[in-house]
Amino acid sequence: MLSSFLLRSCLPSAIRSLPKKARIRNMSSMPGGLQPASVVVLPRSLAPAFESFCQANHGPLPLLGQSEPDKWMLPHLGAVVDMRTICPQFQKYEFGTCTGILASLEKYSEQLKDMVAFLLDCSFSLDGALEQAGLPRRQPAGPSYTGAYKTTVPCATIAGFCCPLVVTMRPIPKDKLERLLEATCSSGGKQGQPIHIGDPELLGIKALSKPDYGDYLECQPEDIPVFWPSPLTSLEAVISYKAPLVFTSAPGCTVMIDLKDTISPSSCLTSEMVPEVHAISKDPLHYSIVSASAVQKIRELESMIAIDPGNRGIRHLLCKDELLLAALSLSHARSVLVTTGFPTHFNQEPPEETDGPPGAIALASFLHTLGKKVSMVVDRRALNLHTKFVEDAVEQGVLKTPIPILTYQGGSVEDARAFLCKDGDPKSPRFDHLVAIERAGRAADGNYYNMRKMNIKHLVDPIDDIFLAAQKIPGISSTGVGDGGNELGTGKVKEAVKKYIRNGDVIACDVGADFAVIAGVSNWGGYALACALYILNSCEVHGRYLRKAIGPSRIPREQSWTQALPSVTKEEKMLGILVQHRVRSGVSGILGMEVDGLPFHSVHAEMIQKLLGVTTVCM
Structure with missing residues (x-):
């Protein structure tokens, strides 16, 4: 990552004159009331479609807010932010191709009058959750940020925005999966829940050692790869749409904003939302997650049918x-x-x-x-x-x-x-x-x-x-x-x-x-x-995992x-x-309304009613 000294020396003076509430850092998170976000700047005509696209794919694209054309500030975010200069590094896209890396957008002020800036939440810190779980923080193999991967999982398509889901991965020791899940859920709410645990090929990822963005985090023999949705999905959306002009924050770069007036993600550690992880396949390696309350109900079903x-x-x-x-x-x-x-x-x-x-x-x-x-x-x-x-x-x-x-x-x-x-x-x-x-x-x-x-x-x-x-x-x-x-x-x-x-x-x-x-x-x-x-x-926990946090x-x-x-x-x-x-009937040989020698109306009907009683009660 770039050091803060390099950032200060490379960015224009306009950034240094911003309100103190809006600080700039090239890192995923930092302590205090500041929260990182990524930026996407689109033509005004595309704003409604992109907003709907983010709402339909909330997992990788948690939308914090958007600007109004020619005003360039985001209300209710605790700071008046000039989006032309706030990001430490922008990428310029023309018709889906990156054509430039920019320190600011000041020279594009005229074009920006008819554009809208979106902020996407990058606040959930995997490194922080790992620390909370007592797991050592690992550094990527290269000097950049932790790698992210394009998958073959399609996001929900909205008005021409059509792209694959991008995910980030952390290798987790097998015996620490439960602890990690509790920590990520506690610190990040729904955003902290992973969307895949196990073989990366189930997501269409052929080689973990070759991320599409950033640098590889090496997996040890005892590790299980765990995946979360990444806001870098927005870059794939921009590339696929091929709009004449779009600006985005560069991968690994975020804007820090003060969200003191907003509600932070709540813990999901309730009986309905606390997740459990269960291995369901060895070849390919695959784990699933489900809420503790759902597990308890299924165990009740198992106990009911086990009578002899x-x-x-x-x-x-x-x-x-x-x-x-x-x-x-x-x-x-x-x-x-x-x-x-x-x-x-x-x-x-x-x-x-x-x-x-x-x-x-x-x-x-x-x-x-x-x-x-x-x-x-x-x-x-x-x-x-x-x-x-x-x-x-x-x-x-x-x-x-x-x-x-x-x-x-x-x-x-x-x-x-x-x-x-x-x-x-x-x-x-x-x-x-x-x-x-x-x-x-x-x-x-x-x-x-x-x-x-x-x-x-x-x-x-x-x-x-x-x-x-x-x-x-x-x-x-x-x-x-x-x-x-x-x-x-x-x-x-x-x-x-x-x-x-x-x-x-x-x-x-x-x-x-x-x-x-x-x-x-x-x-x-x-x-x-x-x-x-x-x-x-x-x-809800299992449903989100099944759909990879995308789609309704x-x-x-x-x-x-x-x-x-x-x-x-x-x-x-x-x-x-x-x-x-x-x-x-199997036991008696009777040709009538019975199964295994047991009458339907007094035995089997009662069992069906009991199973339905457990199943359809409110979760």
Whole structure:
């Protein structure tokens, strides 16, 4: 950085005669009542559009105020500031190209009469938050300011202003992430919350060592890269618009203003806003954040569905926060593949049971409402049956739109990879999350067993291969939902299944998933995942993280989300559809309104009501 001595010697005398409240420094922050801001000066005709652009992308472009043409002062900022001279260094842009570096704009006074100056808040100090968290401050590799990166994340486009988000990065030791999050939230409010934690390629950043602005901060082996939105996004907006004449403060240069009459960012450390960080993927490395209150609600859901009405011993299979982690991963997913189908009644036609399809369709319905692409893969022999389920569900209002139904009968790793990826290329997966809900899972001996230890392999296609192939393809996560340990994905807890579940040494599924959601009835796991997604997407902390602090907030929650949740009415209709197609209860084999031997109206309806009670209460 330039020293204050160099700044004083390089700037014109007009700056030194400014009121004492408006001081000039070439640094990101300083103590006292002064606050740094960056400057963008645009033609008056573009001012309304640029103001709207900043408001639509508040994360990287927090607008403090703007001048009036030919007056060149910003009211209510605690100082009368002459914007022609206040910035230590300006950049001049003509038609999107930087054509000059200027110490002042005094010689452009005539042009400035028809221009408007915007101030963007640069007050949040990452270095200050690091110090508060007890983390050492690291210096960039070069003599400049800490690096910033252009991403492939598009900002919300407004009236011709269209550009990628620019972010800044700090390497943080893995075991200090929670402490950092608390410190940044405490000192910077919403502005202090990061928008990405983990692999930079998820933002389209190919090389951290080559920032687009400034100098690289080196990551140590134990570090996690953490990213925040940067006001340098304004430079990309200026470049993309290609206006005839624009002035901006140079990267790394800010104007110091006195904001004693304004409200400083408040701490977000309330039960609704305090963030928690959770790892949701190792390859690629990816963390998500969510409020503590949302986490608590999802844990309530997990506890509710973990009751054991069949006395199978499933409490021994439970792993804390699997529902939370699965829902977080699904919340970030764009394209989801759902599978279901457990042909336990091998002497009946059809051999399917009533547990599985209702939960799968309930989850698919909510994922679709969130704007995610959803498909379902089933056994080929059951393709027509599941197609009828979906058609009837749409006709009766359980689903708004049909779900594409796929089949898979391949028997090799290459077949599974070809199914999952475009042209079989692992760098181009068609899906980024797989979900199995009450899907027959392959045991260690290669067979498929129901709870009574009967082999049903002749009725089951090797959809397990898709889950196994996904484990070796970066960017695809998986979830298995089960209630007995013989379901696809519950291989994650197979040792507990072998030890505590009757016939577990034979029936235990050998194919695991990243997340294993255990429920007393598998349908409940599907309902709970939909409810957890509702909670996450109604959480302001998580919502901001999902949209990278750009674009409009979806809070308050959209009415369509509430309508897409499972309900007693919709699930009663869905179960009626299955019974109409002669699908039977899994435990009793009864053709009627029951699942796993439990009557719908007294047991399952009550569970749905309890889940909704936790889900829809005000956050």
